[in-house]
Amino acid sequence: DPARWISMLWSALAASLVLLLAPCARAQGQPVPTTAATVRVFSDAGGSKLQVDGRDFMVYGVNWDYTPIGQNYMYNLWNEPDAVIEAALAREMPLLQGMGVNALRQYSGIPPRWVRYIYERYGIYTVLNHAVARYGFTVDGTWIPAVDYSNPRLREVVKADVLAQVDQYRGCPGVLMWLLGNENNYGLSWSSFEIEALPKGERDAARAKYLYSLFGEIIQGIKVHEPGRVVAIANGDVQYIDLIAQECKGLDVFGTNVYRGISARDLFQVVKDKLGVPVMFTEFGADAFNAKEMREDQASQARYLIGQWEEIYEQSSGKGRVGNAIGGFVFQWSDGWWKYGQESRLDIHDTHASWPNGGYVEDFVEGEFNMNEEWWGIC
Numbered sequence: 001d002p003a004r005w006i007s008m009l010w011s012a013l014a015a016s017l018v019l020l021l022a023p024c025a026r027a028q029g030q031p032v033p034t035t036a037a038t039v040r041v042f043s044d045a046g047g048s049k050l051q052v053d054g055r056d057f058m059v060y061g062v063n064w065d066y067t068p069i070g071q072n073y074m075y076n077l078w079n080e081p082d083a084v085i086e087a088a089l090a091r092e093m094p095l096l097q098g099m100g101v102n103a104l105r106q107y108s109g110i111p112p113r114w115v116r117y118i119y120e121r122y123g124i125y126t127v128l129n130h131a132v133a134r135y136g137f138t139v140d141g142t143w144i145p146a147v148d149y150s151n152p153r154l155r156e157v158v159k160a161d162v163l164a165q166v167d168q169y170r171g172c173p174g175v176l177m178w179l180l181g182n183e184n185n186y187g188l189s190w191s192s193f194e195i196e197a198l199p200k201g202e203r204d205a206a207r208a209k210y211l212y213s214l215f216g217e218i219i220q221g222i223k224v225h226e227p228g229r230v231v232a233i234a235n236g237d238v239q240y241i242d243l244i245a246q247e248c249k250g251l252d253v254f255g256t257n258v259y260r261g262i263s264a265r266d267l268f269q270v271v272k273d274k275l276g277v278p279v280m281f282t283e284f285g286a287d288a289f290n291a292k293e294m295r296e297d298q299a300s301q302a303r304y305l306i307g308q309w310e311e312i313y314e315q316s317s318g319k320g321r322v323g324n325a326i327g328g329f330v331f332q333w334s335d336g337w338w339k340y341g342q343e344s345r346l347d348i349h350d351t352h353a354s355w356p357n358g359g360y361v362e363d364f365v366e367g368e369f370n371m372n373e374e375w376w377g378i379c
Contacts, residue, residue, distance in 0.1 A: 036171045037125075039230050041252050041278060047316065047323020048278035050230075050253075052125075052176070058316065059176075059280055059327025061103035061127070062096065062378075070347045072338035078111055085114065093122040095379075096333070103176055105129055105282060105329040108165050112172040119174025127329075128169060129179040129234065130162045132215070134187060137161075148190040149210040155217070162218050166225045178222055178229060179282065183236035183257055184211055208240045212247035219250045234282040238267060241274045251275070253326065257283035259371075261359025262307035268315045268322040279315075281328030284308050289375035291353040292363040296375075300362050305330065305378070335377035350374045 042051045050057045066077040066088050077085060096104075103125040104118070115126045136145040139157050147154055162180070169175055188207035195203050219231050232253035235244065237260075244251070254271050258264050258281050271279045286304035290297040308328075315325035340350040353369035363370045 036173050036175065038228070039176060040228070041230060043278075044317075046318035048326065049317040050278065050326045056317075057102070057326075059103050059329070060100050061105060061327065061329035062101055063283060063329050063332040064092075064096070064104040064106060065333070066092065067334075067336060067338065069337050072343060072346055076109065078109060078114060089114075089118065089122075092333075093118060093124065096124060097122050103127055103327075103329070105179065107131065108169075112169050115169070115172055115174045124174075125176035126174055127176050127179050127232075128165075129182065130165060132162065132181040132184060132218070133158050134182050134184045146187075146189055148192065149188070149207065149214055150190075150192060150194065155214050158214065159218050159221060163221050163225050166222050166229070170226050176230070177253065178231045179255055180215055180218060180231065180233045182234045182282075185239050186236045205240070205243070208243050209247065212240065212243045215244075215251075216247045216249055219248060223250055232280060232282070238270050238274075241270065245274050251277060253278050253280050255280045255282035257281075257331070259284070259357055259359065261357070261361070262304050263311055264308075268324055272322050272324050278324045278326040280326050281308075281312065283331035284328055285331045285376060285378075286360060287372045287375040288377070289351060289353075289372040290363040291351075291368070291370040291372060292365055294351065297362070301378070304360070330378060332376050332378075334379050335374055337374055339373040 037052050038054070039050065039052050039057075042049050050059065067073075067075050077088060080088075101124060105127045106129065108128045108130045110126065110128075115128075118124050118126065133144075133147040133149075133154065136143060137147055137154065137158060138144070139154050144154070149155065166178065185208060188204060188211060190207065195206055198206055215233055222229055222231050230252045231250070232255040233244070233248065233251065234255045234257060235241075236257055238256065244254070254275050254277050256267070256271075256279065258267065260267070264281075268279055271277070285308070286301045288296055288298050288301040290300065312325045312328055313319070315321050315323070316327075317323045335349065337349055338346050340352050340354060351372060351374075353372050355371045356364070356367075356369050357371050358364050360370060
């Protein structure tokens with residue numbers, strides 16, 4: 001089947017590109033230090049870069065989790081017996097290692113001993129991501145599904161939770177940095193007398209100010225609890241970047257989920273002008289399903305990933321462009337068969353698209369959805 005061979009070729013090219021661009025990825029079998037690394041942001045005339053133990057480090061990462069078919073967001077690998085966890089890692093980590101991956105983005109529920117295990121056995125770092133109440137939070141025994149970031153008690157409890165986890169992972173080998181939130185700027189929907197008293201056009205920005213001021217407080221708290229630890233946020237694109245500059249003092253890395261298609265265009269320059277810190281793509285990629293033709297399309301997915309990786313490389317330090325890209329995390333490692341229905345059809349690879357994006361032109365039709373949530377995995 002010629003189409004199948006073309007698809008396989010593109011997949012091979014994508015993997016080859018990651019290997020080509022990954023001179024800092026640890027070679028298989030190379031000794032791994034068993035102490036926490038010194039990670040810092042370094043800037044010079046060529047731009048900004050990340051350094052690990054004094055060596056330049058480009059982040060070649062993936063958003064990684066482990067959700068068997070038939071399970072959903074409630075599944076937690078780390079609650080399984082050690083033998084199950086070790087078998088899962090033994091299957092997945094060598095594949096990641098072989099394509100040059102040097103970092104995983106994981107939510108902070110992973111126990112420290114497994115962060116260390118992945119690092120010491122496979123040489124792969126973990127970026128620990130605390131959601132900062134993005135999907136709800138428990139306050140004084142009550143679950144709050146849509147949080148109000150202006151609520152003093154919620155701010156106190158969330159901040160304390162993040163800092164307690166920072167203490168839990170302090171000195172853990174394999175931790176690359178802390179990452180706060182996940183597109184929290186897209187979930188600012190609470191209402192209050194204070195918010196409703198504002199003109200309609202000012203309400204979202206007022207909510208955002210509370211969010212980013214909390215981020216700022218947490219950043220400062222992390223710096224106290226673990227001096228020298230690099231801290232990033234996971235913003236939705238560059239929305240509210242002026243507020244981020246104002247409220248997030250001490251931010252080391254601007255992490256952003258970017259879904260602009262094959263190019264992020266002016267994003268790198270905007271971040272340099274507004275924040276002056278390096279850019280790390282906390283999510284980027286393309287789905288592997290053509291919603292217009294209703295068929296799997298790995299070749300299109302690979303074309304986008306190659307173009308996106310090339311742009312990240314060209315925008316990194318010393319390449320003559322903006323010079324502030326330090327890498328990124330492909331979204332995502334494996335398809336999530338639960339994401340469209342969340343709690344239904346968990347054993348079906350659903351082909352319903354759930355949102356539109358004109359940056360992915362192959363299957364975009366004005367007025368129609370073309371982004372297939374269950375097809376973002378590269379495997």
